[in-house]
Amino acid sequence: MNRFKAAYLAIAVSIFLVFFKISIGLFTNSISIISDGMHSFMDVIASTITLAAMKLAKKPVDQCHNYGHGKYEDLAAVIQSVLILIISITIIYQAASRILNQNLITETLPGMGVMLVSITLHSVTVLIMLKYAKKENSIALRANALHLLADVITSVGVIVGLVIIHFTGIRIIDPIVAIIVALIIIKTGYDIGKESIQQLLDKSLSQGEKRIIEEILEQHTPPILEYHHLRTRRVGESRQVDLHLVFPNDYSLMEAHDVSSNIEKDIHQRLTNARTTIHLEPEIHDHPYKLYRL
Structure with missing residues (x-):
């Protein structure tokens, strides 16, 4: 059934x-x-x-x-x-x-x-x-x-x-x-x-679900220097997760991509029907979200 x-x-x-x-x-x-x-x-x-x-x-x-x-x-x-x-x-x-x-x-x-x-x-x-x-x-x-x-x-x-x-x-x-x-x-x-x-109204996921995401991110620190602009919501049966990851300046795009892919995989394993969007940033950078980081 x-x-x-x-x-x-x-x-x-x-x-x-x-x-x-x-x-x-x-x-x-x-x-x-x-x-x-x-x-x-x-x-x-x-x-x-x-x-x-x-x-x-x-x-x-x-x-x-x-x-x-x-x-x-x-x-x-x-x-x-x-x-x-x-x-x-x-x-x-x-x-x-x-x-x-x-x-x-x-x-x-x-x-x-x-x-x-x-x-x-x-x-x-x-x-x-x-x-x-x-x-x-x-x-x-x-x-x-x-x-x-x-x-x-x-x-x-x-x-x-x-x-x-x-x-x-x-x-x-x-x-x-x-x-x-x-x-x-x-x-x-x-x-x-x-x-x-x-x-x-796009209420964020529960504190327990957000804590799972934070635990996964901490497991990948380093090479991640920090993360910010973490946003979550539920759309029907799926969970939407968006965040920014900061990597060292000498870290290649390929290496950063591999780390983010592993993070997406870990989130999906612990939170079913999770859809993750990750924005990669170098350590020294300027971005439009700096005035209202989440």
């Missing part, structure tokens, strides 16, 4: 759960189950967007997109966060209406059953998606997996509410649980949106 098959699996599971949850929710008049079904419907849309984004992101470099199309995955994650916000507001509105109108749940046992099925299927799907998101550095698939993880958490909340209602008869717990579910979903959407927007 790869990340594309994992995305297809998420879509299939979500479509099944949409019909299952909403049917049981309507039968039992449970707004918490219906809201969870609406969340699963958004999962279908989100997973479809994720799949489309991953396919677009795999398009090769062209004359208009010299760094590839990896940003499609980040854009898909932003769209998912907006969808999550919309569905959360809808759930809160519907739950508040149920409280005001006293249109409350009538049955609990069928709802418990559908929630157990949902928790099981989504848990397995999330584990598969996170595995391939990490393996293939896909922020869109990871965002989709976290979206489904929110489904697992909310389903647990719904089933706990149904159990309490079953033994206490306090039916107003149902819409209250739905509101709590919506608030959890909003938090998930915020986290997804924040990370993906940072990626769209």
Whole structure:
């Protein structure tokens, strides 16, 4: 299996759960189950967007997109966060209406059953998606997996509410649980949106990843005298690394090139899908970046 098959699996599971949850929710008049079904419907849309984004992101470099199309995955994650916000507001509105109108749940046992099925299927799907998101550095698939993880958490909340209602008869717990579910979903959407927007704005790699690059550069010192203007970012599944290396004046271009090639190889071995651009400089030089070295 790869990340594309994992995305297809998420879509299939979500479509099944949409019909299952909403049917049981309507039968039992449970707004918490219906809201969870609406969340699963958004999962279908989100997973479809994720799949489309991953396919677009795999398009090769062209004359208009010299760094590839990896940003499609980040854009898909932003769209998912907006969808999550919309569905959360809808759930809160519907739950508040149920409280005001006293249109409350009538049955609990069928709802418990559908929630157990949902928790099981989504848990397995999330584990598969996170595995391939990490393996293939896909922020869109990871965002989709976290979206489904929110489904697992909310389903647990719904089933706990149904159990309490079953033994206490306090039916107003149902819409209250739905509101709590919506608030959890909003938090998930915020986290997804924040990370993906940072990626769209070319946020640098993590401190741990940058430390790996610095360790590799230190291993090649000497002959490297210094390095500067180190810049990093993530574009889809690839990591972009740019830097300047300073060599002794008597060091030949061929020797400097060999060292930089070895550095590129070492970075690629420790950071998968790394694309490195290195600018070679002599010890005594003047360059346009001296006023704002990084």
